[in-house]
Amino acid sequence: MLDAMQRLTLECRRIFLRNHEVPVQIGAHDFEKTQAQRVIFNVELFVPYALSTPQADQLSEVVDYDFVRELIAQRIGQGHVELQETLCDDLASQMLAHPRVQAVRLSSCKPDVYPDCEAVGVEVFRMKAWSA
Secondary structure, eight states: OOOHHHHHHHHEEEEEEEEEEEEEOBOSSGGGSSSOEEEEEEEEEEEEGGGTOOSSOOGGGSOOHHHHHHHHHHHHTTOOBSOHHHHHHHHHHHHHTSTTOOEEEEEEEETTSOTTSSOEEEEEEEEOOOOO
16 A cells, blocks of 8 residues: 555646745844845645546646745735744645645745855645545
């Protein structure tokens, strides 16, 4: 019998959005609260082939990339968030609520916080229970 990660690998299509850069009002430090800063999102949605294999070559048969971009824009539009953990948890929960999405891997990073490293960030992975 396959474990959950093997099922994701073998039974799901992986839809991704890489290095989606947007200005975000984020940060717990005073210097982060004065203006938006660059945040880079990487998202992977795992969608079972049974729910994402087009028969008629129509966008409605798959999970649209715009869904991911719109959720990120909507969440950012709600105003300042202190922590990347909060932002990632909120976004992952919303993405996982999509009826076709079985699992979500999502990361955010802030590339401009410290001069001595490429970025600081957070990654989360969430998965629904598999139905029989």
